[in-house]
Amino acid sequence: SRRGYVQVLVSPQKMAFANAQRLPSVRGPASTRGLVRGCMQHASRLRVLRVDAVAAQATAKLIDGKKIAGEIRAEIALEVAALKAKTGKVPGLAVVLVGMRKDSETYVRSKKKGSTEVGFESFGTELPEDASEEDVLKVVAAYNADPAVHGVLVQLPLPKHINESVVLDAISIEKDVDGFHPQNIGSLAMRGRKPKFVSCTPKGCIELLERSGVTIAGKRAVVVGRSNIVGLPAALLLQNKDATVTMVHSRTPNAQQIAAEADILIAACGRAEYVTGDWIKPGAAVIDVGINAVPDSTKKTGYRLVGDVNFEQAVAKAGCITPVPGGVGPMTIAMLLQNTLEGFKAGL
Numbered sequence: 001s002r003r004g005y006v007q008v009l010v011s012p013q014k015m016a017f018a019n020a021q022r023l024p025s026v027r028g029p030a031s032t033r034g035l036v037r038g039c040m041q042h043a044s045r046l047r048v049l050r051v052d053a054v055a056a057q058a059t060a061k062l063i064d065g066k067k068i069a070g071e072i073r074a075e076i077a078l079e080v081a082a083l084k085a086k087t088g089k090v091p092g093l094a095v096v097l098v099g100m101r102k103d104s105e106t107y108v109r110s111k112k113k114g115s116t117e118v119g120f121e122s123f124g125t126e127l128p129e130d131a132s133e134e135d136v137l138k139v140v141a142a143y144n145a146d147p148a149v150h151g152v153l154v155q156l157p158l159p160k161h162i163n164e165s166v167v168l169d170a171i172s173i174e175k176d177v178d179g180f181h182p183q184n185i186g187s188l189a190m191r192g193r194k195p196k197f198v199s200c201t202p203k204g205c206i207e208l209l210e211r212s213g214v215t216i217a218g219k220r221a222v223v224v225g226r227s228n229i230v231g232l233p234a235a236l237l238l239q240n241k242d243a244t245v246t247m248v249h250s251r252t253p254n255a256q257q258i259a260a261e262a263d264i265l266i267a268a269c270g271r272a273e274y275v276t277g278d279w280i281k282p283g284a285a286v287i288d289v290g291i292n293a294v295p296d297s298t299k300k301t302g303y304r305l306v307g308d309v310n311f312e313q314a315v316a317k318a319g320c321i322t323p324v325p326g327g328v329g330p331m332t333i334a335m336l337l338q339n340t341l342e343g344f345k346a347g348l
Helices: 012-019 032-046 055-059 065-087 102-117 133-147 164-170 182-191 200-211 231-240 253-258 329-346
Strands: 004-006 025-027 092-098 121-127 151-154 220-224 244-248 266-267 285-288 290-296 303-306
Touching: 004 290, 055 200, 055 290, 065 102, 065 200, 065 329, 092 102, 092 329, 102 121, 102 329, 133 151, 133 164, 133 285, 151 329, 164 303, 182 231, 200 231, 200 266, 200 329, 220 231, 220 253, 244 253
Parallel strands: 092 121, 092 151, 220 244, 220 266, 266 285
Antiparallel strands: 004 025, 290 303
């Protein structure tokens, strides 16, 4: 700064709090060498992980997905308790896991834990990696027929010998809390139609925007990525909220120029830090769906998690932004629980 100060932050994500909190500053000589030496002298006291020039210029408000998801879970738990007192029943969520993928096992544990915490009855079936497609379909059919189950989720990806489309189509549309059934996607795409369930991650993106006070109607929105799970339904949801929506993808020419005109940017392309600062319109709302592991020798695990957006570059230009982790991720499970509750109430 003009007075030779540098703002020292605990982590890049903390940059977003720079305008709201008085963080410790370090006075140092005007020269670069002196400034660095001054920072190092204070590193132990401040537990500095990195000093970045972008930090001092950070303007974006951090959208705290973990906090918002916690609020939604609390709302669900209160409603479940009231419904139980009134009807003697609670929502039931069934999760089917095929194989032993570590990431899938982690996701399933999180979903079961979240289900129990809000007062749901939790059901689960684990099948071996070599289970046949017929085996999986039998489990799905049993949950479809069980009146105590109001939501059925098959954890993806499935082993290669199983046709995911066949399995997902077999889930009753009345219990398709993941929102992947073609009828749900089709209803989302048609004006005047309402899907029974909306895909959890894109639904969570919209919830983050709305609960953060971001106006969607009349705004220009860009979705980076076109997957059936996130990109496509996110674009449809934004359109249904009266935004003017553009989807960009690997075959889009001038994707950066298009994105830089967006008031709302949702990045869901699955490429680490692909969206850089020059993709961001000043003051834009940025929702980063990606979660990617990149090598980092300073971490015990040998890697760190980043999104599809270069956070350090984007935070200096955006009006608000989700961090990774702690942004969209917690919202996905919160929306799954919300969908299950809605399915339960529809059957009362």
